Amino acid sequence: MRDSLAPLQWEKGELWILDQRKLPAREVWIQCHTYKTVAEAIETLAVRGAPLIGIAAAYGAALAAQQKDATRESIMEAIERLRQTRPTGHNLFHDLAQMEHVVNQRGGRLAEKVLAEARRIHAEDMARCEAIAGHGVGLMEEGEQVLTYCNTGALATGGIGTALGVIRKGFLEKKVSHVFVCETRPLAQGARLTLWELVRLKIPCTVICDNMAAALMGTDEIQRVLVGADRIARNGDTINKIGTYMLALLAAYHEIPFHVAAPSTTMDLSIGSAEEMEIEERDSWELIRGVPGLARLQGYDVWNPAFDITPAGLIQSFITERGIEEPPFA
Amino acid sequence: MRDSLAPLQWEKGELWILDQRKLPAREVWIQCHTYKTVAEAIETLAVRGAPLIGIAAAYGAALAAQQKDATRESIMEAIERLRQTRPTGHNLFHDLAQMEHVVNQRGGRLAEKVLAEARRIHAEDMARCEAIAGHGVGLMEEGEQVLTYCNTGALATGGIGTALGVIRKGFLEKKVSHVFVCETRPLAQGARLTLWELVRLKIPCTVICDNMAAALMGTDEIQRVLVGADRIARNGDTINKIGTYMLALLAAYHEIPFHVAAPSTTMDLSIGSAEEMEIEERDSWELIRGVPGLARLQGYDVWNPAFDITPAGLIQSFITERGIEEPPFA
Numbered sequence: 001m002r003d004s005l006a007p008l009q010w011e012k013g014e015l016w017i018l019d020q021r022k023l024p025a026r027e028v029w030i031q032c033h034t035y036k037t038v039a040e041a042i043e044t045l046a047v048r049g050a051p052l053i054g055i056a057a058a059y060g061a062a063l064a065a066q067q068k069d070a071t072r073e074s075i076m077e078a079i080e081r082l083r084q085t086r087p088t089g090h091n092l093f094h095d096l097a098q099m100e101h102v103v104n105q106r107g108g109r110l111a112e113k114v115l116a117e118a119r120r121i122h123a124e125d126m127a128r129c130e131a132i133a134g135h136g137v138g139l140m141e142e143g144e145q146v147l148t149y150c151n152t153g154a155l156a157t158g159g160i161g162t163a164l165g166v167i168r169k170g171f172l173e174k175k176v177s178h179v180f181v182c183e184t185r186p187l188a189q190g191a192r193l194t195l196w197e198l199v200r201l202k203i204p205c206t207v208i209c210d211n212m213a214a215a216l217m218g219t220d221e222i223q224r225v226l227v228g229a230d231r232i233a234r235n236g237d238t239i240n241k242i243g244t245y246m247l248a249l250l251a252a253y254h255e256i257p258f259h260v261a262a263p264s265t266t267m268d269l270s271i272g273s274a275e276e277m278e279i280e281e282r283d284s285w286e287l288i289r290g291v292p293g294l295a296r297l298q299g300y301d302v303w304n305p306a307f308d309i310t311p312a313g314l315i316q317s318f319i320t321e322r323g324i325e326e327p328p329f330a
Numbered sequence: 331m332r333d334s335l336a337p338l339q340w341e342k343g344e345l346w347i348l349d350q351r352k353l354p355a356r357e358v359w360i361q362c363h364t365y366k367t368v369a370e371a372i373e374t375l376a377v378r379g380a381p382l383i384g385i386a387a388a389y390g391a392a393l394a395a396q397q398k399d400a401t402r403e404s405i406m407e408a409i410e411r412l413r414q415t416r417p418t419g420h421n422l423f424h425d426l427a428q429m430e431h432v433v434n435q436r437g438g439r440l441a442e443k444v445l446a447e448a449r450r451i452h453a454e455d456m457a458r459c460e461a462i463a464g465h466g467v468g469l470m471e472e473g474e475q476v477l478t479y480c481n482t483g484a485l486a487t488g489g490i491g492t493a494l495g496v497i498r499k500g501f502l503e504k505k506v507s508h509v510f511v512c513e514t515r516p517l518a519q520g521a522r523l524t525l526w527e528l529v530r531l532k533i534p535c536t537v538i539c540d541n542m543a544a545a546l547m548g549t550d551e552i553q554r555v556l557v558g559a560d561r562i563a564r565n566g567d568t569i570n571k572i573g574t575y576m577l578a579l580l581a582a583y584h585e586i587p588f589h590v591a592a593p594s595t596t597m598d599l600s601i602g603s604a605e606e607m608e609i610e611e612r613d614s615w616e617l618i619r620g621v622p623g624l625a626r627l628q629g630y631d632v633w634n635p636a637f638d639i640t641p642a643g644l645i646q647s648f649i650t651e652r653g654i655e656e657p658p659f660a
Contacts (some may be wrong), residue, residue: 001464089410180633185515185539199629206631207624209515209617211540211573215638218575243541244547246580251578253528287539290620293355293512293519294537299529301536303510308545 002029005154005200007047008056010115013066015059018138019046020155021213024196033300034067035060035078042085042092044186049156050230051125051263054091057082059098065114075103075114088239088280088307090231090268095121122158128263129159129322136166136226136261137252139317139324140175144223147180150191150241152228152261162261163226164194166319171203179205180222182213184241186287186304217254225251229262236312236327237274242305246311248314260310267329274309282306332359335530336485337377338386340450342398345389349376349594350485354526364397365390365408367512372415372422375517379486381455381593391429395444405433405444418569418610418637420561420598425451434572440562452488458593459489460570461651464557466591468494469647469654470505474553477543480571481523482558482591483583492591493556494524496649501533509535512543512646514571516617516634540573545649547584555581557634559592566642566657567604578644590640595657603637612636 002009004027007018015032021044022028031045032038038060041047047056057079064070064078079096086092102108102117144146146167154162160168170176179198183191191207198205208216216222225247231239251258271277284302284308288294318325332339334357337348339603345362352358360376362368368390377386382648387409394400394408409426416422432447432618433440459465476497483494490498509528513521521537528535546552555577561569568574568590581588601607614632618624646657 023623024627026626053532163436182541183515183617185513185541188621188624191617191624195624196627198627199627202629204631207617208633209540209572211512211515211576212633212635212638214576214579215572215635216633218638242539242545246541246544246576249544249580249583253583287513287521287537293353294518294521294525296356297526297529299532300525300586301534303538303542303546305542305545308542308548310659317387 008059008158009054010059010119014124014163015063017041017047017056020048020193021046024192028192032063035064035082038063039082039085048153048189049229050089050091050266051157052155053086053089054095054265055115055122055125055158057196058095058099058121060266061096063116066084069189072103072110075110075112076100083276086280087278088230092266107277125158125263128167128321129157129165130163131164132261132263132319133160133169135321135322135323136259137170137175139259140170140224142174143177144175145180146176146177146224146226147182147216147223148194148221148243149182149190149227149247151186151306153194153197154212155193155197156228162228162263164197166226166237166261168201168203177204179203180216181205181207182210182242182243183207185210186290213247214250217250217256218292222256225256225258226261229260229266230307231277232262232267232269232329233273233277234269234328235273236315236318236329238310238315239277239279239307240310242308245308245310252314259317260315264320264322269329277309279305335527336566337485338382338389338488340389340449345393345430347377347386349377351376354522360582361521362393365394365412368393369411369415378519379481380421380558380596381487382418383416383419383494384595385452385455385488385534387415387422388429388451391426392445394450394533395441400440402433402440405440406430412533416490416610417608418560421595424595427443450572451599455488459487459491459495462492462591463490463495463499463651466589466649467500467503467505470500472504472541473507473587474505475508475510476506476554476556477512477546477552477624478524479557479574479577480522481510481519483489483524483527485523486558492593493507496556496591498531498533507534509533511535512540512573513537515540516620531576540541541578544580547580552586554586555586555648556591559590559596559612560637560660561607562592562597562648563601563603563607564658565603566600566648566659568640568645569607569609569637570640572638575638575640578640581645587646588644589647590645594650594652594657599659604641607639610636625632
């Protein structure tokens, strides 16, 4: 049995990816011999979560470097292919730039140094998760009930997670007593993945529909909202899973602290503010297939943006591996 | 072929109910000989929508009055059973009180006068829908894009609908150019029923997940939000489908007019404010079955309130059959 809270595992020259599309019903692992399989796994959301995507892509480059006929050029081609998989999360571009840098360095055996770099990126993210959790828990009082969104845990990062890592550590230190999870339509990463992690960790939890968050906040049962991020601009504007902007607005109205927990690799200092950010729109089928009978209806449109933008002003603080930070970031 | 935009049809001493659980995939009709079948149809959401539930219950009483051995007492028993079906919508109690009144009146043949009262309640609601639509359209500019929630159309009332009736008439009068519909988890009345009505009416429409409403409002594409109501207190606090409170807060932040369209029968003048209102919680299975694989996971809670409360202060105006009204109501 593999440790399913470690969803990327390098073993004997192969990458094993836990297929998150099959969770929580079944644990199915995808065996990757080539970077192409990794690219497809990213594109089809078998592996998702901004930090984890970056790490998976790095291992994808390592697979390319391992091929018998591998050259600098063939690895660069693989990196280019991996870069095309998802447009929004910043870690993917950050991590692949690191890989490129190593490929272009003189000296060393290509296959070895590329794999070493992927492992280093993975280990670094793990350490960042621990640091984020430590800083986040420092913000909390004892016995808080918190609300979280999407999945930002072990299934989204190289370690214990970002927002969910804070919650996991908070539970161990009795800062967190209960976790409410929004299901996070259309792909239900909250209800499928976060709930699955929380159940495995034996952390008391309750799932709600996304449209119930306002009513829940109105009950005074929530002391804090913790979410992750896919990309953060210099001014603090944050791209994250569609619905994050909704939660930030609702939390502001109810005067509930709203935090973004993310590694500094999520920050894209080349982007000044939200206006410059690209939002990925995904296939309408993701929404349609979740509604019984809707596939039989014709003659309507679907709007299915994967992310939204939360203006910096709605975010009380950013929890990074460096500590509690405030924009502008430099 | 029955007219499926008339989901309650009395024919030769029987009530035919369009089974809304089967929409939009199939049009299936439930043939009701007895009030018990009607009560079950209400409980299981085969028929839903606060005004339509009241009318269905009235016809249920008419079915009870038609039985060969019907007495005042047996009809009262049926009314009592029908009253227990759903706790929140006010029309059910309003309409059944009317039926009781007629049952208790002296003179006339019981079966005839009870059926006549049910028909009158139905026809009155139809007329109220027309009046609401007329008043609502009066608020609108040409070519508006509007956002609506849940289902408040022909499938929820005895006529063209409340909020969706305004939209339907607005489209005919070129006030409405496009309708955005929230899917309305967990039962997706928006994506299943409202979308189905809009497609049949050839009104251009786009479905979104509930968590996308904030981002949509942020694009400046929405000029108005129109919702219905299940129960309205004297001070204007409004119980409606869970998620309405979310939309009201998001609309207020984005300075988009937010209207409640409802017949005056939805107003419960015995209730001063929201604190006195009862919120129905429904079975967790409604949420669980909508998330792939979640039925296989154990060890978490579900919160599944059917409604939430929107404070009067977030509602720009109430559109009733009497005109545009402001609380307090008397």
